Amino acid sequence: MTPLLTACSPTSFRTRESRTRRLLDQLAHEHDPRVCRRIRDEVVCCNLDVACAIAAHYRGRGLEAEDLRQVAMLGLVKAAHRFHADAGGSFLAFAKPTIRGEIRRHFRDAGWAVRPPRRLQELHADIRTAVAALEQDLGQPPSTMQLADVLGTDARSVAEARELPGCYSPTSLDAKRDEHRRALADELADPHGDPSVAVDDRLSLAAALRTLDPSDLRLLRLRFEDELSQAEIGRRLGVSQMQVSRRLHRVLDRLRDQLEAA
Template identity: 45%
Template sequence: MGREWSVLGRLGESAAREERTEELFAHAESLTDIAEQQTCLDEIVLLNAGVAEALAGRYSQRGADPEDLVQVAYLGLVKAVQGYRRGEGPGFLAYAVPTISGEIKRYFRDHGWIVRPPRRLQELRSAAVTTAADLEQMWGRPPTKSEIAEGLGVAESELVEAEQSRVGFTALSLDAPVRDDGSAVLGDLLVDENNAFEHVDDAEMLRPALQMLTPRERHILLLRFVRGLTQEQIGREIGVSQMQVSRLLTKILDGLREQLEVTGQTASMG
């Protein structure tokens, strides 16, 4: 019973806020002095600040600073107050919520990435979230990755790549421990690309393994690891699908690992 009273209380507060908001908009329309109008609109912003804060809270687990999200939500609220026209819709809240949410989403799109993935992956990830929700509502169960990919008309590997792009919102500290006993940190395991001497042994071990590859296989490795092309771009370059590129890369890398293991065992025996 206490929970029901709590829900009723929140509904009552919401209705009272909406009514007071409409009254303030009506009063602002009746004023001729610009400064008085602005004071009235400022009061509307303060009255509905809790709505903006609640919307910002929905996005607080995505890696962005919570205080920044609240500020962006406030900006969206101010825009909603400035753009709302009384009598042209179902009410201020119905206009303000998508306006504030849109401002937050734009913030993530433009400023929320530490490492920004391609726009294609950003849009695919957003579409995947919407499709997953629609399929779950339709079927009454969470859809599998393959079902979501089929619903979007993309390869499952593309969907996986889009999901992995979400890590671009956050970054690990170089001091983050990588062992349970804390004896090593992430920075200790990073390769210094500027120190060519440390790569001499690796390059010499890899050279004979690379020579065993076909020209086409070496070209694929060049495109992926030297030129930094995506699997989709490589597919267009050599005339195959992205899924075929993924399989080719897996086969090539597995072969190289096996060859290096054989070379390493031979060297240790010698």
């Protein structure tokens, strides 16, 4: 993206408000197009730090920070051209939604490497709002089930929506999923492999799983089928995250030993 403006000089609120109001009042009585353009440029420069602050709120979501800054500044420029002082109201009250809308439009048009269904996009936005509210009430991050209850949906949909940031910047197939699971590429079927090997592996795993007690099987289902975090499992079972981690290690080590001996 070609740089639009590069400086984001901090300005005090009162200074910015006063100068912006004075410039817009001058603009309302000016008829020379060249002077109007110069005044709008000054309005934009006066409020650059606001655009930068809004752009910073969207960092870490898969798009380059500098691109977000440029899009925010573009939104500020559009706001400066659309705002009319004689309509009343504050310029920033008009400009901030315009800037946010420009950034969200940029995410919608350029941010998705894989475009998810709209229902999941909307649910993802609702989850972000619900998490902030629940964290204040609970004093800790809410679980998937708690979010599902608040949002009136099921845990699987919440889990899917919480994975959407990966659609902005997909995970490498060689990346390890966590300490207990192999890389994604290792879990993909080999199109040139012997299908009987996969059948043997499944049969061996099924036999090993039958040796586990119900509590260990439930632990594995919560972790690998429901894909809950160790902290979420701990809250579900009424134990600490450390206890969950130790139990998982013990169960997985036992399964691994049985499969290697098979």
